[in-house]
Amino acid sequence: MGYLFATQEQMDRLVDYKDAREFHLKKDRRKRDKRMSLSDAIGQFVQDGDIFAETGFSYVRSPIQAYFEMVRQKKKNLIGIGSPMSNCSYFMAFDMLAGIHLSYIGVEMRGNDKNFARAIKTKKSELLSIWSHGTMALGFKAAQLGAPFIASKQLLGTDMLTKNPYVKVIDSPVGTDNSPVALIPALFPDVCIIHVQQADRYGNAVIEGPALNDIALSAACRKVIITAERIVPEMTIRNNSSAVIPFWYVDAVVDLPYGALPGCCPGHYYWSREWWEWLIRNATPTEENIKAYFDHWVFSTKDQYEFIDKLGGIRFIDTVRKQMQAAQYTIDDSLVSFDYQEVIPKWD
């Protein structure tokens, strides 16, 4: 089967257990200071042609400021994967993705993502395989477990199987129930960036709140970049025995406060709902609009602080810090308002 842009080698690499093992075996696993700038980390470890895995929950503890740096560096021919993977929307708009392994791209109730629809319709990018959140999560988990595949009861009987060359259905050869099972292969993307609340300089990383697939992905991916709200002393992590990602999985550590904006980061800040509603409803409908949106937010900012200035500076930060604390009920939530004006374009 031929693909528009992706190569068979890229398709095979995703499930190449031995290749991932060889790659991990050759990694420099010495405990060393891996701190570097965001642009160096992206420049060195996210390479054109990589299978790139999204982390977090699209706009919850996702390394979005690092994604913006990928856009600025104009990465090319990436293969997108992730569960979910809504930031692939603008990667597609900027021609960074040769193809995607789709679980879900969108912002839930805010409408369909038209960057994604346009890129697939005009064949600027391609759907290489389709998955559910749970089966893709099982593929990453299988990789972490060292299991070549996991047998699941998902996807069975559906048309999803016709658009997924990786998953095979067999009658279960084990146990007391020999009904069909779907074999989900272990998935080994090339690289992921994981935004965490705390990491030490070596890469031991702590996640507060839902980890989604990030613990599994840190083991599965050949290369891992950690961006952190705070770099803490190693002893802080040792005292709490709180790391969920060990330093030897990690290639680079970036000190990146506010690195999940315009998404939210548990323990730190709530999101800008308006930013996402503008993106999905006003910016994605046309190429001109998405380019203008990114000219404003990404190409004319050099880092997260300039981005925050455009969001409203210290007033914005103060508001979203209080909103997150109220949402997590660490401050009196009656003092904080979640009222806001939904972004509804005139043509809707």
Added chain:
Amino acid sequence: MSNVAPANPLEMLAYNLSRLITDGEIVYVGTGLPMVGGMLAKKTHAKNITMVYESGGQDPLEGDMPWSVGCPFTFRKSPMSMEMSLSFGQCAIGYVDIAFQGGAQIDMYGNVNTSVIGSYENLKSILPGSGGGNDIGSLTEQSVLVGLQTPDRFPERVDFITTPGYLQGGDSRAKAGLLGGPTAVVTQVGVYDFDPVSKRMRIKALNPGMTVEIAQACTGFELLVPDKLEFVEPPSDEVLTILRNDVDPRRVFTKMPGT
């Protein structure tokens, strides 16, 4: 005469969803009206339910209406959160009783399409993808489908089966090796279930003012009609007041468009 305005169609939908939840259950919640229905159940007849979310939040404290299934309100003071693979795993191992999901198309056997209108080879429009839909619909003991009912959205066959209902009907779901299955469909018209043998969608109860003819006119296939037609008892003033004041006070999901 009551001074509480009668339920609008979205409120009626949320109310019908809430009535499907039994006290004591563990409920898998998605964004939108299912969240409203779950919260309404918890504040009325089902105070001892536990809500869990695919993004990992488990048993959060009540708070503001979540903006997304990943919203901090879905893990507000949660005793723990789960990785995504484990959160779905709970549906398979029998710790989740009921789950809700919507879709662009729902067909006569309860199959759901959230992938593509037309086909991938001949695209009319492309949809966001399965997300957790397939997982919930493949694994959960009772899954409840939620949608606005129109002939386009309720075709005889969906263009693409993203989430399995009863597949081609009869015993085809069981033969495919799937667990659980859809037990109800809730729309602005009323509540449906599935014939136990053919697995075709059947009217269970219509909302006040609705008729079989209206239900059929909103559907792209022939609905089964029970021998004795039932109507939903409208929500009491007390329930409506809880829905409006405590569950969705800012009318995020229950405000009728254009009002």
